[in-house]
Amino acid sequence: TPIDKIRNFSIIAHVDHGKSTLADRLLEMTGAIKVNSGMQVLDKLQIEKERGITVKAQTATLKYFYDGEEYLLNLIDTPGHVDFASEVYRSLSSCQGVILLVDANDGVQAQTVANFYLAFGRDLTIIPVINKIDLQNANPEKKDIIKISAKNGTNIDQVLEAVVERIPEPTVDRNKPLKAFIFDSWYDRYRGAIVMVYVKEGVLSTGDQITSCCTNKTYEVRSLFFLRPDEEKVTKIFAGQIGCVICGMKTSGEAQIGDTFYLKGSPVEALPEFKRAKPMVFAGVYPMDQSQYISLKAAIEKLTLNDSAVSITRESSIALGQGWRLGFLGLLHMEVFSQRLDQEYDAQAVLTVPGVTYKAKIFGSKNIAKYRGDEVIFSNPSDFPNPVITQEIFEPMVLGTIITPDKYLGNVLSLCIERRGKEKSTKNIDNERIMLQFILPLNEIIIDFHDTLKSISSGYASFDYEDYGYESSNIVKMDVLLNGTLVEELSTILHCTKATEKGKQMCKKLLDIIPRQQFLIVIQACVGAKILARENLKPYRKDVTQKLYGGDKTRRQKLLARQAEGKKKMRMIGNIALPRETFIKVMKK
């Protein structure tokens, strides 16, 4: 296809405004799939179907006849949720235009605003489209905007025409040496890594020897295909086109998003890397049982190849054994990851309560090797710097944008204040809706902020956030003591104003789940030397041999042996034996 007959575009929208439905209609209209197949073709992952959200950006190549000419339209479906902004950035790096889809009932929402600025900042052509005009109280504005019903297929042809007419052809050069940009990759059990590329210059052909700018490794191109959305094998991908490459990449580290391929021997300058997603939320991941360590490791490696936004480091805990500390873009991202681990790899994992990354400024630290500089970065409570040498602690902040109908304004304001938010601005965006901007600590929004916001606004308020740097804050480490002995795994990092309440909750929870022992256990929560909460777990006399009084000796010995076996799996805190289960119950999300 000649370059002037190619259009590369994305659909961006707030979640549920109808992106996937529109994408399916476009596929039907162009004959890529059968009409009324009734399925959302681009939402391939099981979890996406269950939750109705799009996680991975999926791409499809459509053939469309316009004015007697055949056009190749590359449609890139993007996720709409706040956590997945990186997937949106990545998709946009190969587009010249976007369809900005807005639900006629809901109007502009927080994510619509964020997506609009992403596209606007990249000088992309924006085609505004209003969806769901079939609904009773739909109230589309009287502007020259395409109005569609993706569900009923109304005016979809206008969308396709606008794509051809308004979006410019890609600016590429097919006569130069090959330059191909990796913008997505995923793992296939049988074929290894599948790499999606946007060919910016030259031609990519099967049999080519291609070299990665990042790693300098060379691969042979084994097969090439378009997604239409089924795989269509091709022998060449020309500049301006998007397609998939299989080239024998096996390990997760090899397919780096943002990397550039060139023909072996004709190096080119790497394309500037797009804005890389930064993990914001961290959690420990451990096998349910240590015997599953190897299989969990393999599953995590494969999943991270599919999701390069997850960061991994090793971690170990006395109670839970060997595991990893994973960094996620946000809470939904973390949930999606653990659910995929369950569904796609059959790996049982324990995810610990999530936390964020703090920074601390240390006094005269030069003679303490561990703190070489005067700044320490930590997210794990076990790395919390000693308060004696700590000058100041900083926590990560976000700039949150909330759009809410004005009748919920009071609720929304109290929620933001309770979460230690500071108001930045308030604007009316129409007759009944308000846009608020708050600066909030990230650790206050990662647990249940979004759900709470939805429930206090009957589902009407929408939320989006972006990174807002670090701020000095009164952050402390709360410890748990059992009969005076500190249980390292149960420490938490939190703001000083939240410590007492959290400490009380923690002690109550432990009182419920720690198995009674033959002596009293005092459960305490403290910050430094200050005790914030206390519960007493009463003793319980348990003698397994009691029932067998007078019974035979071998049975009695067997029972004692079994009890000893059970003890091996226990974690000893002083003289208190705690089963792994107990830790899993407290540490799990």
Ligand code: GDP
């Ligand atoms: P996405 O999250 O943006 O991908 O949204 P979906 O395509 O999954 O659509 C969200 C919901 O809106 C689904 O229940 C769709 O059936 C529904 N929907 C999509 N387009 C229309 C439309 O034109 N009219 C009506 N009434 N519902 C629609």
Ligand code: MG
């Ligand atoms: Mg969708």
